[in-house]
Amino acid sequence: MSQSHGQLDSVMHESRLFPPPAEFATKSQIGTLEQYQELWNRAAADLPGFWAELAREELHWFEPFTEALRWNEPVAEWFVGGKTNASYNCLDAHLDAGRGERTAIIWEGEPGDTRTLTYAELHRQVCKFANVLKGLGVQQGDRVSIYMPMTPELAIAMLACARIGAVHSVIFAGFSAEAIADRNNDAEAVMVITADAAWRRGRALPLKQTVDDALKKSPTVKHCIVLDRVNEAVHWEPGRDHWWHDLMREASEDCPATPLDSEAPLFILYTSGSTGKPKGIKHTTAGYNLFVKKTFQWVFDHRDEDVFWCTADCGWVTGHSYVVYGPLSAGAAVLMYEGAPNHPAQNRFWEIIERHKVSVFYTAPTAIRAFIKWGEDLPKMHDLSSLRLLGTVGEGINPEAWMWYHRVIGGERCPIVDTWWQTETGGIMMSPLPGAIATKPGSCCVPLPGVVPKIISSGADLVADDPKQQAGDKTEVPGGWLTITQPWPGMLRGIWGDDERYREVYWTKAPGRYLAGDNARRDADGYYWIMGRIDDVLNVSGHRLSTIEIESALVSHPAVAEAAAVGRPDELKGEAVAVFVTLRNSAPSDELRQELKQHVRTQIGALAQPDDIRFTNSLPKTRSGKIMRRLLKDIAAGKESVGDTSTLEDYTVLATLRSDEE
Ligand code: ATP
Ligand code: MG
Numbered sequence: 308m309s310q311s312h313g314q315l316d317s318v319m320h321e322s323r324l325f326p327p328p329a330e331f332a333t334k335s336q337i338g339t340l341e342q343y344q345e346l347w348n349r350a351a352a353d354l355p356g357f358w359a360e361l362a363r364e365e366l367h368w369f370e371p372f373t374e375a376l377r378w379n380e381p382v383a384e385w386f387v388g389g390k391t392n393a394s395y396n397c398l399d400a401h402l403d404a405g406r407g408e409r410t411a412i413i414w415e416g417e418p419g420d421t422r423t424l425t426y427a428e429l430h431r432q433v434c435k436f437a438n439v440l441k442g443l444g445v446q447q448g449d450r451v452s453i454y455m456p457m458t459p460e461l462a463i464a465m466l467a468c469a470r471i472g473a474v475h476s477v478i479f480a481g482f483s484a485e486a487i488a489d490r491n492n493d494a495e496a497v498m499v500i501t502a503d504a505a506w507r508r509g510r511a512l513p514l515k516q517t518v519d520d521a522l523k524k525s526p527t528v529k530h531c532i533v534l535d536r537v538n539e540a541v542h543w544e545p546g547r548d549h550w551w552h553d554l555m556r557e558a559s560e561d562c563p564a565t566p567l568d569s570e571a572p573l574f575i576l577y578t579s580g581s582t583g584k585p586k587g588i589k590h591t592t593a594g595y596n597l598f599v600k601k602t603f604q605w606v607f608d609h610r611d612e613d614v615f616w617c618t619a620d621c622g623w624v625t626g627h628s629y630v631v632y633g634p635l636s637a638g639a640a641v642l643m644y645e646g647a648p649n650h651p652a653q654n655r656f657w658e659i660i661e662r663h664k665v666s667v668f669y670t671a672p673t674a675i676r677a678f679i680k681w682g683e684d685l686p687k688m689h690d691l692s693s694l695r696l697l698g699t700v701g702e703g704i705n706p707e708a709w710m711w712y713h714r715v716i717g718g719e720r721c722p723i724v725d726t727w728w729q730t731e732t733g734g735i736m737m738s739p740l741p742g743a744i745a746t747k748p749g750s751c752c753v754p755l756p757g758v759v760p761k762i763i764s765s766g767a768d769l770v771a772d773d774p775k776q777q778a779g780d781k782t783e784v785p786g787g788w789l790t791i792t793q794p795w796p797g798m799l800r801g802i803w804g805d806d807e808r809y810r811e812v813y814w815t816k817a818p819g820r821y822l823a824g825d826n827a828r829r830d831a832d833g834y835y836w837i838m839g840r841i842d843d844v845l846n847v848s849g850h851r852l853s854t855i856e857i858e859s860a861l862v863s864h865p866a867v868a869e870a871a872a873v874g875r876p877d878e879l880k881g882e883a884v885a886v887f888v889t890l891r892n893s894a895p896s897d898e899l900r901q902e903l904k905q906h907v908r909t910q911i912g913a914l915a916q917p918d919d920i921r922f923t924n925s926l927p928k929t930r931s932g933k934i935m936r937r938l939l940k941d942i943a944a945g946k947e948s949v950g951d952t953s954t955l956e957d958y959t960v961l962a963t964l965r966s967d968e969e
Contacts, residue, residue: 314764315786315838317828318911319749319856321706325713326745327722331695335608335742340779343743343753347778350756351793357757358385358796362597365636366391367400369566372593376794381814381821382801383794384570385594392564393573393596394437394470397635398430399564410640413614413663414459417506417646424459426638429466432459432555434562436467439554443498443530447472447565450494450575452528453621454478454487454518456505457645460534460551461621462631464500465574469592472567476575476587479622479930480505481512484520486953491525493587494575494803498530500551504537508650515541522547569593575803576624578730579929580954582824582840582937586812587803588624588730595733596632598797602734602755603633606724607667608696608741616642616660617669617698623931624730625700629669633734648674653681657689668716669698669726673932675708680868680891683715691716696741698724702933703837703855705862709748727751727837729823731813733797736760737835749859750834753778759793760835762786762827763817781833786853788841789827790820826853843936845874846882850914854936857917860910861886864903866893871926871934875919875943883918885943887926887964895922919943927960939964 332338337346350357355375362372362385372389401407407427414422424432445451451473455461461477468475476494478487480502491499501518504511515533519542522528533541534551570591577585603609607629615634619625634641642663648656656678660668678686697717704712704725713723722741728734737760739745739752746752754760759776764787791798798821802809813822826838838853845852854872861870869889874882893899900920908916927935931954941949942964949961 315826315828315844315851315853316914317786317836317838317856318852318915319859321747321749323706323748324745325722325747327742328720331722332742334610335740337605337608337740338742340743343740343756344778346756347754351759351776351778354757354793358597361601362386362593362796365600366593366597367395372569378794380819381810383594383798385796386569389569389593390566391569391593391596392470392567393592393632393636394433394466395564396596396600397466397632398426398433401426401638402430406638409638411635412459412462412641412643414643415645415659415663416458417509417650422459429459429463431560432463433466433470434560435555435558436463437470437562438558439532440467440471440473440498442554442558443532443549445471445473445498447567448474448572449498450474450476450496452476452478452487452491452494452496452499454480454499454501454514455534456480456502456514456536457620457643458502458534458536459643462643465621465627465631469573470562470564472565472571474572474574477621477627478577479620480514481622481930482954484517487518487521488524489953490577490587491521491528495527496525497527498532499525499528500532500534502534502536503541504539506537506646508647511537511539513539515539567592570800572800574627576627576730579623579931579933580951581929581933581935582842584951585954586808588799589801589803590733590797591800594796594798596636598795599628599633599734600636602797603629603637603639605740605755606726606735606738607669607698609637609639613639613666614642614663614693615639615667615669616644616665618644618648618656618674619669619671619700624733628734648677649681654685654688657686657691660691660694661689664693666693667696667698668694669700671701671932672699672704672708673702673928675699675704675712676869678716679708679711683711686715691718694718694721696724697721698726700726700728701931703839704749705855705859706748707859707863713748722746725749725751727835731799732795733799736791747834750830750836752834754835757795759791760827761790761792761820762829763788763790779833781831782829783831784829786826786828786838786851788817789823789825789837790817791823792820840936843873843940845872845884847874847884847914848880852884852915856911857884857886857907857915860907860915861888861903863910864906866890866899867903869926869934871936871939872917873936873940873943875940877918884915885919885921885939886917887921887923887939889923889926923964925957925960925963927964928956929954930956932956
């Protein structure tokens with residue numbers, strides 16, 4: 308339970324270490340451990356000064372800022388007095404530098420159609436669409452909902468909003484009408500941008516129809532712009548509904564970026580809903596833009612010749628920061644793919660990598676677990692030699708899944724960056740820098756320069772705050788709450804319309820610092836290990852166990868594809884360990900159940916041995932692919948109804964799980 312005191316017991320030990328390949332490190336901007344440490348220490352010694360210097364170098368300023376940071380806990384203002392524009396930094400800045408003919412977006416649609424946009428072309432489209440928005444009365448500060456498939460127009464819509472200072476709220480194009488209406492109303496959106504339909508596994512998903520339903524309950528929305536993606540027949544409300552292509556035909560290409568205050572809101576984005584009802588996270592202009600640009604360059608070791616592919620949908624923060632704002636600010640070539648990983652076949656991703664010579668590939672553990680299940684023969688059919696770096700985000704990665712990724716996809720030559728961050732943090736907070744930091748499977752390794760984490764035990768310090776905290780400190784810290792002690796430019800500026808909830812969720816339980824809501828530990832090499840959500844800790848006979856360690860032990864068994872561990876109330880032990888397991892190929896049986904219990908026992912100890920093992924075909928996940936342990940916990944406890952399911956990917960999973968109960 309989150310209220311109980313004390314630290315988390317770590318039962319897992321991982322000793323494999325993968326130093327950066329020499330050739331990789333030689334070409335890296337940050338190519339030695341000492342360089343990383345020097346940078347981190349310099350940042351920690353003077354955070355505002357460190358970021359101010361980068362802000363002057365990396366962003367275009369219409370007016371310079373006068374103060375780097377004004378901190379009134381929990382409200383941060385970065386680069387006070389300055390005026391900039393994220394759309395300018397992503398587009399015009401490259402045109403100014405004579406780089407307009409470079410590739411910005413390489414796009415592949417699910418049916419196989421492709422398009423390539425240079426920075427000059429993307430700039431032209433964004434300017435036109437920004438004029439379209441203005442033409443329909445959208446003003447600086449207005450909120451615009453975007454409910455679109457992963458097409459270049461989605462990025463164009465985001466950047467056009469940014470250009471005129473409208474605040475976008477991207478809603479994953481798969482959410483229900485109810486979820487759209489909730490978000491429209493919470494943000495008081497004046498417009499929705501959508502498409503007739505989206506391609507998903509060869510079928511047309513009727514987006515416009517869903518938006519029509521949502522608009523019946525969205526009184527603030529005056530206009531709806533519709534991209535013709537699939538050529539589906541749609542219902543039409545004259546005056547309210549407008550075709551994208553009609554408006555674009557008339558629009559002027561001339562639209563200078565509006566100089567915006569550093570703290571002008573850039574977007575609202577609702578969290579994934581893993582732990583409860585989604586929160587509308589607010590991000591602002593300059594700090595966010597700087598943070599995603601620098602973290603993109605550091606973590607992905609950006610090089611001019613790279614083709615960067617982040618598989619996340621723009622409906623998630625990963626798509627905002629590492630499909631759009633980070634890579635485009637850095638002038639990178641970004642690959643964008645519209646559809647499912649298994650359409651028309653389960654080798655689609657490998658085909659894309661081969662076809663477009665992707666060099667950096669960034670995806671989620673949930674996808675990697677699916678690839679493992681689909682078998683290594685598929686990637687082996689393709690030439691993946693263009694890859695030089697791999698990344699993961701979204702959940703902890705089980706060490707055996709990491710090893711598979713390293714071996715089968717990375718050909719044992721590509722470093723893996725396991726990046727820990729959140730919608731709230733705006734960008735990556737902890738990750739190896741691939742040229743400088745030796746990696747360990749399952750660890751997000753080290754904090755990035757300018758990020759000062761501290762693990763505490765339920766409100767009390769495990770390690771006293773040390774103003775001279777240094778990179779490379781090797782004090783081991785047992786599992787506890789992960790907090791961030793200093794503001795950083797990409798941090799959220801609040802929960803939309805709910806200052807009180809913002810203070811409550813992030814700033815009260817661990818006063819004076821940002822509470823991430825995750826548990827973590829630090830090992831004797833100073834590496835960080837995320838141990839799962841604070842609310843998901845298991846308390847077994849007085850020992851506090853983390854979900855990921857038990858799950859990783861299960862996933863290391865060859866029969867297991869995925870596992871989720873939760874606590875179930877137990878009179879004797881306080882909590883018993885209940886696990887839900889999906890299998891690779893094997894059939895469920897009592898023998899296998901016994902074998903898995905024994906396996907966990909030998910891997911990590913008797914304490915963690917599961918009391919119940921349930922086999923299932925799928926686990927409940929958020930739309931962004933994260934396992935929703937809180938729902939499984941309710942099911943394991945035999946509860947009649949479960950918590951907020953608005954972001955659940957597949958509602959039938961819950962029913963199936965219940966009917967599986969003996
Ligand atoms: P909600 O806040 O609504 O419950 P959510 O936390 O899943 O949803 P996101 O902001 O999408 O919403 O996810 C951030 C969370 O994802 C982190 O707090 C952490 O639990 C998990 N996470 C992300 N990356 C990693 C990683 N590399 N290792 C371990 N966990 C990760
Ligand atoms: Mg969260």
